[in-house]
Amino acid sequence: MSMTYSYYKNMQLNNIIFVYQGEVTADLVSSILQMVENKLEGEGEDRKVKKRVFNVMVECLQNVYHHLDALPPTDPSNPVRDKTALLMIGREEKDYYIITGNHVLNDRIPELKSRLDRINRATKEELKQLYQEILTGTGFTEKGTAGLGMIDIARKSGQRLGYDFHPVNEKYSFFSLEARVSRIPEK
Template structure:
């Protein structure tokens, strides 16, 4: 029989206390978001940190929802606390098309080296210039994550069989 406790223990080793695997929808986002908020409130996490975590969570989930629209995708999500770094983290992953990789790595690479004030300027500039109403502000979402994270966003792209798997983790 599948041992749920073993699965839980594996997650716990990395400090993960929320996880999701499946198709991400707005309903999943809203439900998980509420659960995360109440858990953090119970832990007496400062309001500002809760807002940062919630915001990063929402942007990551909505990026996955939007991407899954034309990809019928698997979405993975984790949230937890790293004792080693003494920070909360929010991570997500999904399969992506190979052709989308240059665009995303270029965007993330640019964000990784920016200071907080550069990120602010870049956010404001992108919000001003982005006239493409159809793209749901995809670029703005990543900048939002970078602004609210305490360390540069970490990402990884791995080849899994014929597909490419993309994941990002933000530490707060």
């Protein structure tokens, strides 16, 4: 039990509103959205900011739900559970941040990385164009999402997306993605 206080202080220090580690199901995503929405509501956050945070949160969480590559339960680096991820939401002085972490197959890294870099290099206008091209283009990917999620996150965030691939073993890496939403509403 002696760890409890240090967990608490650590979360407080890092301005964490919410953190979850475990299996990601559709019901869980619903519950988290509801809870964080209520919290933003209760704290009287600016309406525009609240909407943007909610929007980005929806896309980030559903992105993980649709795209995480589950480690097989037998994998030595996954002794606990299959299909787990990390979801985290925090509030700093200037920004809200939404962080997700999940396993991906190493094979997918180059494609993901180049997509993220392309998004991060794009101007606001280019992101809009890219969004429209995908929207009107090729249809859904095999997992039923439109491939639009990350572009939408970047558009709503208005800031560069942070990301990292942490090698786990020869097959998997741990992919983290951070999106920020400014607390200062645009005029």
